[in-house]
Amino acid sequence: MSVANDVDVVVVGSGAAGLTAALAARESGCERVLVAEAEHVVGGASRLSGGILMGAPTALQAANGIEDSVDGLFHEYLAMNGWQVEPGPVRAFLEQAGPTIDWLVELGVPFEPWVFPAGQESVPHGHMVRGSGDGLIKALHAACRERDVEIALGRRVDRLVATGGRVRGVAVGDDEITADAVVLASGGFCASPEMIARWWPDGLAGGDWAYYIAGEGAPGSRGDALGLGASVGAQITGQNRGLRLLHTGFHRDFDAAPPGWLVLVDGTGRRFIDETSHYGVMDAVIKAHGERAFAVFDDRLLRTPGIADSKWDRTGAYRPNYNVDLIDRKVAEGAVRSAPSIAGLADAMEVDRAVLEGTVRRYNEAADAGHDDEYLKPAEYLHALETPPFYAVELRPASLAVSACGLRIDGGARVIGEAGEPVEGLYAAGECTGGIIGPFYAGSGNSLANCVTYGRIAGLSAAGASKDHSKEQVP
Numbered sequence: 001m002s003v004a005n006d007v008d009v010v011v012v013g014s015g016a017a018g019l020t021a022a023l024a025a026r027e028s029g030c031e032r033v034l035v036a037e038a039e040h041v042v043g044g045a046s047r048l049s050g051g052i053l054m055g056a057p058t059a060l061q062a063a064n065g066i067e068d069s070v071d072g073l074f075h076e077y078l079a080m081n082g083w084q085v086e087p088g089p090v091r092a093f094l095e096q097a098g099p100t101i102d103w104l105v106e107l108g109v110p111f112e113p114w115v116f117p118a119g120q121e122s123v124p125h126g127h128m129v130r131g132s133g134d135g136l137i138k139a140l141h142a143a144c145r146e147r148d149v150e151i152a153l154g155r156r157v158d159r160l161v162a163t164g165g166r167v168r169g170v171a172v173g174d175d176e177i178t179a180d181a182v183v184l185a186s187g188g189f190c191a192s193p194e195m196i197a198r199w200w201p202d203g204l205a206g207g208d209w210a211y212y213i214a215g216e217g218a219p220g221s222r223g224d225a226l227g228l229g230a231s232v233g234a235q236i237t238g239q240n241r242g243l244r245l246l247h248t249g250f251h252r253d254f255d256a257a258p259p260g261w262l263v264l265v266d267g268t269g270r271r272f273i274d275e276t277s278h279y280g281v282m283d284a285v286i287k288a289h290g291e292r293a294f295a296v297f298d299d300r301l302l303r304t305p306g307i308a309d310s311k312w313d314r315t316g317a318y319r320p321n322y323n324v325d326l327i328d329r330k331v332a333e334g335a336v337r338s339a340p341s342i343a344g345l346a347d348a349m350e351v352d353r354a355v356l357e358g359t360v361r362r363y364n365e366a367a368d369a370g371h372d373d374e375y376l377k378p379a380e381y382l383h384a385l386e387t388p389p390f391y392a393v394e395l396r397p398a399s400l401a402v403s404a405c406g407l408r409i410d411g412g413a414r415v416i417g418e419a420g421e422p423v424e425g426l427y428a429a430g431e432c433t434g435g436i437i438g439p440f441y442a443g444s445g446n447s448l449a450n451c452v453t454y455g456r457i458a459g460l461s462a463a464g465a466s467k468d469h470s471k472e473q474v475p
Contacts, residue, residue, distance in 0.1 A: 005178040007032040008466040009459070010170055011185055012157045012225070015044030016133075016448060017430025017455035018185035019140040020100075022149045023107065024459025025183075030466050033149045034177065036170060038156035038220045042141050044187050045218035045431070046451060049133030050256075053452065054118050054445035055097030056125040059105065064115045068123045070095050076121060081438030086237070092411030093436055093453050100453045101127055109139040119278045119443020126445050133448070157186075157224065160426070162232050167425035180466035181425050183458045184415070185451075188403035188431035189223030190242075191215055199226070199405040200242045205291040206398025209249040213399050221403075225432035229407045232426065233417045238434025241404035243441045244283050244397035246293065250335045253320035254399070256444075257310040260381030262295040262322070263363055264395075269294075269351035271359055274375040276310065280441030286397050293395045294337075294349055295322075296360070300387035302327055307383065327391060337392040345390045360385050402447045404437040413458035427462050429454035 008030035011018045014037040026033050041047075056068035074094050078087065105111060110130040118126025129136045144151065161169035161176055169178035189195035190212040196203045204210055214221065226236060245256055260276040266289035273285050286293060301307060303324055320326075330336040337348035346356040366372040367384040407415050407428045414422035430451035437446055 005169065005180055007034045007177060007179045009033050009181050009183065009462045010177055010179040011035045011183045012170060012228070013037065013044060013185035013187055013430070013432075014042045014151055015185065015187055015430065015451065016046035016136060016140065017451040017458070018044070018183070019137070019144055020452045020455030021183045021185055021429055021459035021462065023140065023143055023147065024456045025463040025466070026147045026149055028460055028463030030463045034179075035144070035149060035151040036155045036157050036172070036177075037151060037153050038186070038224070040154050042151060042153070043134070043137040045214045045221050046448065047133050047137045048214045048217045049448050050444060051129035051132035051134075051136050051448070052118055052445035053097070053101055053127045053129070053449040054125050054443055055101045055127065055449055055453070056123070058098045058101045058115075058127065060101070060111060060113070060127055061115050061125065063113070066115055066124055068125055070098070072123065073125065077442055080440045080442050082440070085438040086408070086435035089409055089411050089435055092457065093450060096457060097449050097453045100456050103456065104452065107139065107143050109136060118445045119280055121443055126443065136448075157228065160228050160232055165424060167232060167423060181427060181462035183413075183462050184225040184228060184407065184426070184428040184432055185430050185455060185458070186224045186432050187218070187221045188242075188406070189226070190221050190400045190403050191219050192222040195223040195226070196400070196403070199223075199236075200240055200403055202240050202287070203242055203244065203400050203403070206244070206247060206396035209247055209396050209398035210400060211252060211398065213245070213254050213401055221431075223432075225407060225428060229415055229426070229428070232423050234415045234423055234426070235408040235418055236406065236434060237408040238405040238437070241434070241437065241439055242400065243280065243402040243404070243447070245279050245399035245401055246282055246286065246395040247398040248321045248393055248395060249398065250330055251321050251326065255321045258295065259301075259309045259319055259322050260378075261301045261307055261309070261383045262297055263360070263385060265294050265296055265356065265359055266290060267292050267351070269346060269349065269356035269359055271363065271375060274372070274377040276377055276381050278443060280443060280446070283397055284440050291397060295393040295395055296345070296385065296390065297322075298385040298387045298390050301383055301385070302391065321393070331391070338389045340388045340390075342385075342390055345392055349392050402437070402441070403431060404434060406432045406434040408435055409433050409454070411457075412461045413454050414461060425465060427458040429458040
């Protein structure tokens, strides 16, 4: 006679991936679903996110007259990543991302009525949750309470319970909880310098400037799932991948959308990109330019309100690292380089005068002509650098946003073992997985969509495993 487990499904982590997994399992007929959260607050890093989800096709897209398809998104996603992702699991992700957004709407997650370009995609598929990540978590948490999903806070799982090659539960110290299936959704590892050094060395390219943008708010992002998975022979994939944002080094305000009027040059003084490019593009391109850049601008641009700031933030209200008071203070402290001429600025930047002067001359000619022949920057953000003093802010890809190395999964969110077969009873979703987010961050919402979509897939798969297990029980 076999003995029933304590719960049907146990989920490790209460971020977007964990809560959607729990809800999906509950809606699939599992009566006993437990979420174990290491910290003392629900939400993890998801609670601090921008609340953007990418997906297609969706009812919101249709309502906005946008025609989109899974095929188009899939081919674009693979092309962006140079095919360096797991095609099968990525296809499953993109096939379910749109339906998952529609499902979230039905659950009561409040979305803004519009859909927008969340990156360099050809068709807009960015969906914004009202209230950002906090709004998403509050809605999911409320749905969990309504469905009697139990959430245990302050319970950091330290090992998996496994016998006979099957995962049968989790443990916190001497306290074991047996389950028909386990879903790992404990987030990434950006809060662990040791894990970053091991699995994402490029995350430390910014040197002592590097910091985790959700560090104080999401201390649980320390890579627990990698150790738990490794204990049962799980594969790890996606090494040295993640999303970094360009950072000034003197201010830690989140700055994903810097002003479009900046002129970005590399360590030689040459432009290398359209300065209004999405941060995913910035991260990918900066690697080829020595992991270091300078934002160059003049006094008029700094001090004139109303100049078009960013195509990602058209309000112009979001300029945390380029406001007058901060720049003036940092010039006085020596953290921002300033000079009365471009030649003098080149000296302060320690780059060749002729190179920087030539860069600025060509840029000014483009601004006067209203067309950027070199990098095709939109005309509304082209503003000549003419009014001294001139400024240069050093930038490094040092703001760590998302880690993308983790447990390898298949399209059903089953964790894959070293021999290539699924680890029985074990599923994973979200930032603790690898192979879904590639070397190129496809746009705002790439990570959060991965969380909720694979969270839902994992919950459905775990529920199926639980039902299969219940059939094996002898009354």
